[in-house]
Amino acid sequence: MVDIPKLPKLTRAEELSYKEKTLLIEIVDQFRNTHRYWYIALLAVLVFSLPLTRLIAGTVAERLIARHEILPILAESDKPADMVVEDAVSLAAGPGVFSAYAHIANPNANWSAWSFDYEFVFRNNGGAVLARAAGQSFLVPGSSRFVLEPAVFLEESPTRVEFTAENVRWTRKEPDLAPEFPILAKRWGNADGNFFVEGVVKNPYSFRVTRIDLEAIIFDAANTKAVAVNSTVADDLDPFEERYFRMLWPVSQDALLPGTFGQVQVRAEVNPLEPGFVIPQDETIPAR
Numbered sequence: 001m002v003d004i005p006k007l008p009k010l011t012r013a014e015e016l017s018y019k020e021k022t023l024l025i026e027i028v029d030q031f032r033n034t035h036r037y038w039y040i041a042l043l044a045v046l047v048f049s050l051p052l053t054r055l056i057a058g059t060v061a062e063r064l065i066a067r068h069e070i071l072p073i074l075a076e077s078d079k080p081a082d083m084v085v086e087d088a089v090s091l092a093a094g095p096g097v098f099s100a101y102a103h104i105a106n107p108n109a110n111w112s113a114w115s116f117d118y119e120f121v122f123r124n125n126g127g128a129v130l131a132r133a134a135g136q137s138f139l140v141p142g143s144s145r146f147v148l149e150p151a152v153f154l155e156e157s158p159t160r161v162e163f164t165a166e167n168v169r170w171t172r173k174e175p176d177l178a179p180e181f182p183i184l185a186k187r188w189g190n191a192d193g194n195f196f197v198e199g200v201v202k203n204p205y206s207f208r209v210t211r212i213d214l215e216a217i218i219f220d221a222a223n224t225k226a227v228a229v230n231s232t233v234a235d236d237l238d239p240f241e242e243r244y245f246r247m248l249w250p251v252s253q254d255a256l257l258p259g260t261f262g263q264v265q266v267r268a269e270v271n272p273l274e275p276g277f278v279i280p281q282d283e284t285i286p287a288r
Contacts, residue, residue, distance in 0.1 A: 080111035080170045083139060088163035090122060091228060094250035098122065098152050100133070101217070101229045102163035105144035112175075113139040114273045116168040120149045122158040130154050138271040140175065145269070148215055150230045150247075175272035179205065181212055183266045184242065188253075195253040197230065198246040201268050203237040211235055213269040216247050223262040 186199040230247040
């Protein structure tokens with residue numbers, strides 16, 4: 001009887017190393033047994049495929065470029081085009097209370113509406129004027145925005161609202177700064193029977209801001225039309241200050257909004273072309 005010695009058990013790492021070496025040996029043997037004609041054929045395919053690939057890619061690119069329609073770019077002009085009023089809508093905000101918004105656009109590439117006067121005119125079915133609401137706003141080049149009227153008290157429901165903008169003060173001056181003020185902890189719901197939108201606006205800069213207009217826009221389920229709007233103002237925000245705000249409606253959420261609604265947007269708007277919209281922070285040397 002032959003006594004066969006018992007081989008020690010390989011570790012996991014040693015077993016993987018052994019399998020790797022076995023696989024490499026098998027691959028080398030396969031290459032040695034392969035006829036040299038196959039290598040010649042493979043080399044020929046590579047040589048002919050490279051120029052053919054470039055030719056095909058060039059032809060496809062030419063066809064795509066030929067089919068592509070170049071979008072018209074609004075060239076800089078010596079005279080600004082009028083602002084475009086894309087929509088003007090009145091909204092019921094409670095018993096005898098109505099809101100309105102207008103969506104406007106500036107089609108100019110090099111002209112800013114530094115400021116303009118606007119007016120909402122609420123009319124009944126017969127065309128009679130029920131109320132007017134006026135204000136001022138701005139519009140930088142190539143942009144659009146909502147202009148809001150949060151609350152007008154009427155004894156009669158309007159059937160339409162008209163929006164007009166006049167006394168537009170056009171300028172080619174570009175703003176030195178395009179500030180953005182983040183909205184933190186945004187929340188909405190009911191409080192004591194009133195729907196609200198609240199949050200915290202932050203001044204992330206090292207200068208004091210004299211005024212920030214805060215606007216709440218609530219969209220329908222498809223996020224295509226506004227169903228409720230409101231606004232408030234935050235004055236004199238110190239550098240890096242965070243300021244709480246709340247906007248209230250005179251009715252509850254169920255009375256104001258449809259059962260399903262979309263986005264609740266809160267925007268912080270500052271006119272960057274308005275002189276003095278920021279006040280630099282004085283740097284003082286502390287007393288020793």
